[in-house]
Amino acid sequence: MSTDQDVNKDKRPPTGGLTASYDDSLVKVLLYSLAAGLVIVLYVLIVVRVEKTRTKIDPVDRACMIAAEEMTRTVVSHPRFGLIGLDDNRLEENTSYGMEPSPVRSLNSINASIKVAADFASKIDSRLMTDLIDQDLDVLSDLEASLYTKLADSLKETNTEEGNPAYVKAYQSLRSALPNNINIKSLKLTMGGYGKSSGRQTSIKAPETGASGATYAENGFYRENIPVPVTTSHSVRFYKTYELSKSVPPEKFVLKSEGMLPAAVLLEATLEDSHDGSQKKKSACALIGSPSEAPSASCLVLRFPQGMPVSSNKLSFFFQTEIQPENSEGYWGQALDGSVPGKGHLCPTIDPVLTPMKPDQAIVCSLYNWLKNIAPAPSLDQLDKLMEADFASAYSREKLTRFNYVNSCIAIDTGARQRAFLNATMPGYNGQHALANCFEYPNQSSVFPSSALPVVIDREGRALLSGRADFNEELVNSYLDSLYSTNLAALETMATARRLSRKYQAIADDKRVKLARTAGRNALNIAEKSFEIAERSFALLGNGLHKIDRSEAYLVGRQFVFLPAERPLTEDDLLKQDSSLIWTRKDASTSASVLIPWKDYFHGTGGVTVEGKPLDLVLAENLKPPCTGPLTVVFDSRDLQSGGAVIPHLSRTYPFEAHPITEGQSAYYCVNGLKTGSKPEVCWSILIRDNAFHKNTATSGNRYPLKNRHQWHREFEPPFASCPQLSFEIQIRRPLPRVDSVPRSTLVTDPRFDRKSPVVPPIPAEMM
DSSP states (O other): HHHHHHHHHHHTTTTTHHHHHHHHHHHHHHHHHHHHHHHHHHHHHHHHHHHHHHHHSHHHHHHHHHHHHHTTTOOOOEETTTEEESSEEEEOOTTOOTBBEEHHHHHHHHHHHHHHHHHHHHHTTTTHHHHHHHHHHHHHHHHHHHHHHHHHHHHHHSOTTTHHHHHHHHHHHHHHHOOOHEEEEEEEEEEEESSSSSSSSEEEEOOOHTTTTOOOOOOOEEEEEEEEOOOOSSEBBBOOOSSSSEEEEEGGGEEEOTOOOOSSSEEEEEEEETTTTOOEEEEEEOBBBBBOOOOOEEEEEEEEOOOOTTTTTTTGGGGGGGGGGOOBEEEEEESSOBBBTOOOEEEEEOOOOOBBBBBBHHHHHHHHHTTTTTTOOOOOHHHHHHOOOOOOGGOOOOOGEEOOOEEEEEEOOOOOOHHHHOOOOOOTSHHHHHHHHHTTTOOOOOSSHHHHHHEEEEETSSSTTTSSSSSSHHHHHHHHHHHHHHHHHHOOOOOOHHHHHHHHHHTOHHHHHHHHHHHHHHHHHHHHHHHHHTTHHHHTTTOEEEEEESSOOOOEEEEEEEEOOOOOOEEEHHTOOOOSSSSSOOOTTTTTEEEEEHHHSSOOTTTTTTTTTTTTHHOOOOOOOOOOEEEEEEEGGGGGGSSSSSOOOEESSSSTTOBBBOOOEEEEEEEEEEEESSSEEEEEEEEEEEEESSOOOOTTOOOOOOOOOOOOOSSBSSOOOSSOOOEEEEEEEEEEEEEEEEEEEEEEETTTEEEEEEEEEOGGGGGG
């Protein structure tokens, strides 16, 4: 049959195919038009049906519903909590252009989170967190009373200072829906509950610990209006809430006790017919509720810009008192008049006032601010997992490991960093520059002083001289003393040479005049070179410092030999004409040098030992201390709400770079917040920024200055489901060895350009 069809096709006239194609196109157009017509008809029928349904709703019921919906948008505010209402939602209607809708927290949600935080405070025996909770509960008690008053005022017929939007909108809705001959003689709105007013099960989960057998819980949920003990001096109560506002029969409406937040609203209206004067009383009841919307996911970040000591592998580590050095108090600041870095500056915190405290207490403050803003409330068991989650395994991952990573130096703490944080965070001041370094703003210059001796802090938190496997304090002091003494001897020799040159000119002793001038030139060169060595210590000593055996010389960076010249020239030296003295050598460019390449000094490695080892072995050493580069650890709030593992997310990237401390938020800085190692002890600074210290109280929406870098959640191991917002960050940074024996206030001088440089430099403010 297929063959016959092919033959017939071949016998068709050429124009037949075009006609069939034209007919097919016409059929398609007709079918599409018919389908479009059916869609339009169906849409019209749906619209008509919806309008008919609307008209069937009683105008009194609709007015009551509108009042209930308006009550869900009634909020009070406080900087500690942001906007507070009856439900967790967002104020979509009030949002300005370009802003994100302002989040609203319910008292139920806040109290549930604070209850968990109080149980956690009791578990870790934190009096500070308990005190903060007591302060917050005092504030919440006042806010609850304010919210009750504002809700009651919104239902009043007469306008109040806060307005009466629920009454006005309900009245307008009823008036517009009634016929012209029907007047509203009276309209009354009353708030209360529906069904029982106490003891019913709410939708707020109670923590398993402590709630079993308690009268305030039922089936794992809090009961309505039953006091729940939080601290020894405070208790809270929870309220029945509904997922959305809807009309219900008014017979079960009940009045609540004074001060109890409502769950329903009752509308009572008297309608009058203007034709015959007859009156009719009508009532309606609506539940108060809206779809619950939990706050966005947030996170706790631990940042180690100079690597992490392996001992700090758990959050609980930072609560150990033995890791804190003496005088380890730090200070809080709050950003005012703008962001920092930016147009703002830091000043002492207000509401609450945070006094100087140790780092573990500061972490408690920020941890509490994070916990009380997590909704639904975190699990107490998950908080235990958070404290013990081990992230030291990062060191077994090759991509997080670096070698020969110079992350510290020998420098003297003069208090510049603390002063900059407390007093110099105004725009353009060094405190802002220091914080820009901390938050890794781009185009920041290196902060290590060029004259500092480089140090490596390994994964154990121990200090090692760069290029060595140890920290030889005696070697450091000997080298620094030799360097200073050489510079001082050169300066003295210059003065001596000038004096002797004038003396011998007076008696026309040309030979000794020439020798004195040679000594002066050599001394000038040595003074300049010793200044240059001191000024460039960080670069020169990157590959090690060693003492050469049976000699006063030092092997510097496995490239040069430093030959100290600590005895200045005397007149006797000039009279003896001793050519072995470095000051009187004639070839000043080579022979009279204190820093020469080791190949020019030794002319081979045979028979030369350095600290008991053959020179060639020391030169061949390629020490790779086990240390890491920058490390970021992130904990997601979503892990605290589930029953699974609390997983540390690890990466070398820093997703919150170039983000300032936003206005109203707080920061804490402690110069000596953590100690590791011994001989010498290594002190780490701790910087905390708390983005949950204050919440936005504007109803017009939020403009988040702290936007997460796009898709950074994929750069972590394991990756996140989505990017959480930064709640608070702990930076453990700037490890510095405490070497009290090094010379202080000792300067070397460049006499040609009248420059001075410290042998051991002070720690600049930028090294915060």
